[in-house]
Amino acid sequence: MQSRSMLFKVLRGSKSIRATQKSNTATESVPAHDIYNPLPFDKIPEPTGLPLVRTALDYTPLRGFDITRLHELWMKRHQECGDIYKERIGLKYWVFCRTKEDTERLFRSEGRMPFRFELPAVRELKTMMGYPDSIGNQKGETWHRLRQPVNRILLKKQTVWKYSKEQRDVCKEMVSYMERRRDENLEIPGYAEALQVWAFEMAGIFIFNTQVGLLREDVATEVAAVFEGSSRMLEYVGAGAIGGPWRYFLKPGLKKCLLNSKNFMLTIVNEQMSKKSIKGSLLEEIMSIETLTEEERESLLMDVLLGAIEATANTLAICLYCLAMNSEIQAKLRSEIKALTPEQISSGRAIDSMSYMNAFFKESNRLLPFTHGLPRQFDHDIVLSGYRIPAGITILNTINSTSNMNPDYFEDPHECIPERWLDKDKSKFMTTSGFGVGARACPGRFFAKQEIFLMLIEILTNFKVEYHHAPATSIIKATGVLSTEPKFKFISING
Ligand code: HEM
Missing domain, CATH: 1.10.630.10 (Cytochrome P450)
Known part of the structure; x- marks a missing residue:
């Protein structure tokens, strides 16, 4: 029988991405749940790809992208940017979060x-x-x-x-x-x-x-x-x-x-x-x-x-x-x-x-x-990891496969x-x-x-x-x- 620890090892991506803020600074400088005085959206850490195309190449065969292993890319981003990051995908920003506190806040903020x-x-x-x-x-x-x-x-x-x-x-x-x-x-x-x-x-x-x-x-x-x-x-x-x-x-x-x-x-x-x-x-x-x-x-x-x-x-x-x-x-x-x-x-x-x-x-x-990421959109702003996220942004909770x-x-x-x-x-x-x-x-x-x-x-x-x-x-x-x-x-x- 194969060793279990080998079997369940999380695959970590090998290619590096540059990030505007690294994990430690991202999490240490922001109070975990400062809902009363949140930092603005533009302060959320973000992988900085190339000019114009930004991170688009990471989603191509040139960088070995495999859509069925998208969760490995999320893991890599979280490792570089911290527990919360934003990324421009196509024309729109998405926000990715993975802590249990953000998970609770996200789903407790849902309406009917x-x-x-x-x-x-x-x-x-x-x-x-x-x-x-x-x-x-x-x-x-x-x-x-x-x-x-x-x-x-x-x-x-x-x-x-x-x-x-x-x-x-x-x-x-x-x-x-x-x-x-x-x-x-x-x-x-x-x-x-x-x-x-x-x-x-x-x-x-x-x-x-x-x-x-x-x-x-x-x-x-x-x-x-x-x-x-x-x-x-x-x-x-x-x-x-x-x-x-x-x-x-x-x-x-x-x-x-x-x-x-x-x-x-x-x-x-x-x-x-x-x-x-x-x-x-x-x-x-x-x-x-x-x-x-x-x-x-x-x-x-x-x-x-x-x-x-x-x-x-x-x-x-x-x-x-x-x-x-x-x-x-x-x-x-x-x-x-x-x-x-x-x-x-x-x-x-x-x-x-x-x-x-x-x-x-x-x-x-x-x-x-059984499910890797869970997306939600809100018709009101919400605060996650101390950052304000405006209404309408797609927020992907990645806790299942990155935490x-x-x-x-x-x-x-x-x-x-x-x-x-x-x-x-x-x-x-x-x-x-x-x-x-x-x-x-x-x-x-x-x-x-x-x-x-x-x-x-x-x-x-x-x-x-x-x-x-x-x-x-x-x-x-x-x-x-x-x-x-x-x-x-x-x-x-x-x-
Ligand atoms: C183990 C099997 C299953 C898994 C892992 C699964 C997983 C999921 C997940 C993760 C969602 C989205 C939930 C969310 O956004 O919070 C969903 C939605 C849905 N599932 Fe399942 N599902 C399963 C079996 C089933 C079965 C048996 C049915 C029907 C009898 C079903 C019908 C649906 C429908 C209709 C939705 C859409 C609900 C909506 O948008 O309001 N699923 N499922």
Whole structure:
């Protein structure tokens, strides 16, 4: 097994950038939270690139730029400029912050309708699919109108728990799928795609009130091609996150791929609608919103469905990786699972309260972030690290991937130690969680956690998990993704 400290080493960039203020001067000269007498925006440290083009070259292949490793550039900037810095990206300034104090201040300053920031890449994708802009790009009352019905189903724990028995059945099917598909090395070829199909089936349970049944067959090529659509979509969004032309290299064939995904989803939606078995499902809830046009309803459904598949599948892969590298944690989780009765395992409430599982989930997000940066824009000025930031500036909180190895925050930061999260007094702003913070946080978080916990329970009950390939980190494709293929070895426990 590879050494864990080597595996979780934060990659530090090698090229240097010049900064107007270095880390020490930046943090020492500014009172941490002088909200009454803040320094002006122009005093925020800034990397000083070249005349005219500023830091633009850092975002080109000339400087080895890799959009999936954008977080490494943030780390490098923070090391040079301090805990807060500003950078001109395209025509606009962005501010980057990473302390727990700034994280708390940022999210406690949010109003009733927070705004992330608009991603033109997402709008382009939705246009390619023939839909209006996504919920994620909306703000104010328009956002609120879309978000309310989604919250009504997704954010009620009692509702989420109601689906756990059927979701557990899908996980059992996934285990038998895995048993059928293991090769001579006990690895599963195409496991990344299989995880997407699993995530789709799990979402189908609460969106359509039914299991679509894709895991009962070996994943057909045309189905795999459909999932390619959601994968490419994520890649495109990641590449478009900071503007610039990078996403356009990913465009060829994208529209066809997206339309395949759309048609596949719509076929299932229409089948389920005609069965009239959707009572109480998210599909029924969304399809009955009178204030939305039919197009808007379909578009919202697609947002939720596509949001649900990729992020959940990728997060499960990250958790499996952390487990594979830590057999003693597998053993501890098995003991926690054994303490539950079969009825409790099928009840969402008991799973939700598994303390070690919850701690392991948080620790996985710390080591290999499920989400790297969390952006926000405000319609009023706010003060971070003693600087005034004017309304309208995009503020990117990078705490998840630039403070996750900070020894002041986490003792032995390179080690996977779920126990550190059992301390209830720990500040909840040491990360932005994998799901974001506040009213804008992921509405699918209770479902996603339930699904991942259920699948980990089934896997740990049936297999020992190992990994024997190149060390992985979490890279950015909109959300965090394992940097290597999820080629795990699943060794049967029960003979
Ligand atoms: C482990 C899996 C998942 C992860 C890591 C994840 C992560 C996130 C994050 C970080 C955000 C932005 C939050 C913020 O700005 O504060 C978000 C938003 C969103 N997520 Fe998830 N998510 C996951 C699963 C799901 C699922 C299962 C669904 C649907 C059932 C979903 C639907 C959405 C939607 C619709 C938004 C946009 C919300 C808005 O703008 O108001 N996600 N997700």
